[in-house]
Amino acid sequence: MHVHFLDPYRSRNSPIHRLNPRIKLVLTVVFILTNTLIPTGAWPVYILLFALIFSVELISELGISFVLKRSSLAIPFVLAALPLILTVPGKTLFILPVGSWTIHASYPGLERFISIAIKSWLSIQAAIVLAASTSFPELLVAMRALRVPRLLVSIFGLMWRYLFVLVDEATRLMRARLARSGQSEIPGAKTGGSILWRARVVGGMAGNLFLRAFERSDRIYMAMVSRGYDGEARTLPLPGIRPAHWVLLIAGLSLLGLLLGFAYLFWG
């Protein structure tokens, strides 16, 4: 039994899936960058960006609900921006008395918080579409082609490869624990042990998993060296990019540039 649920890739035959991974990666990164640079409160531009990513989601045949469900991943990051409501100075929204202190919530703070929430939500959708429409090996090739440092790409690749092995290993450890979590025939014995003891067991398991991962990495390295690895990852030359995809890249970049310029002109 192996774990597949971690793999975000969903195989479809949509134009987005067929698009060259390099182009997808560049467009996604630039989309996220544009998102980040758009000034606070440029609501119409947010709507346009949303329309853009929404249409990409429709074309990708991944299913809107799939992307929206996954986009809830952005919530914890958005929560980190919550204190902005209280710290940005400006017109008072409400005053909260906490003991002898009073906390001022401001309109500009709220505006900035909502902007950040929308931007994160849009960015994560782009990342989800990229990850769900491009298999991980393709992404690695794209990163390499875009001159991301090779060592970093190798590390990403190995992480991806062994993430599943580790999850499998953790699953087996937990299964072994479950198999021995029994009930005594003596009536009245309290099963499960104390919270502290259970925490110690879990700590032991985590330590074990770490040691194994560590030793495995040694063995993997030795196996790589035995096959001639010298710290340099070599790959086959990459296939070219079709002209239509170049056109799409330029169109996408111009559109995003245009939106950014527009946002700065009116709200910057």
Added chain:
Amino acid sequence: MHHSIEIKNLTFSYPDGTTALHDVSLSIEPGEKVALVGPNGAGKSTLILHLNGILSGQGFVRVCSLEVIKENLGRIRSCVGLVFQSPEDQLFSPTVFDDVAFGPLYQGLHPAEVLQRVDQALEAVHMLSYKKRVSHHLSMGEKKRIAIATVLSMHPEVLVLDEPTGLLDPRSRRSLIHLLQELPLTMLVSTHDMLLVREIFPRMIVLDEGRVVADGPTQVVMNDTALLEAHGLERP
């Protein structure tokens, strides 16, 4: 009549749709030692995981006079000592003592009783002197023995082993065989080691593609070369 293990018409499919067990029925008497053989992917490990309710399929499973249903799982897990194929999975605590004590501690036994059971279990596998050792640094043969001790400390009625002799050198294998012969428990052992089967187990069950294709005295099944070959096995 009381059976230690009783399985009737058990069928199980994994969530991805592969049927791992197909209408499996078998029963094992108390004290009987039975080998479960079959090629890789035959469903041996899947079957074993049904014996203490880690997996549950359609059909009837009863172990130690308890039906394997949610309410009984606590009792069943201390009555079935399941030793996994890889001792690395079985041994998840920092020291040998912690691992062997896990089952009794989980059951909420008295500390004195826990200590006594740990000593007993380690004694049974001849590893008493390893109590304070770190399980991480033991040899494979030692790890296998400790793995068996981790379930013996629960005082199980049935011992279920998955591939006990895999990855062992001849000496460790030999001493494990002696150990299995010594232990006075009902045993179901999944293995590819046909010599081991011939040596210890009077009865063998052959599983292939999720079905029981043979179940009988080892001498008889072992002599049916055509059957063994048809199911990817070799006569020793």
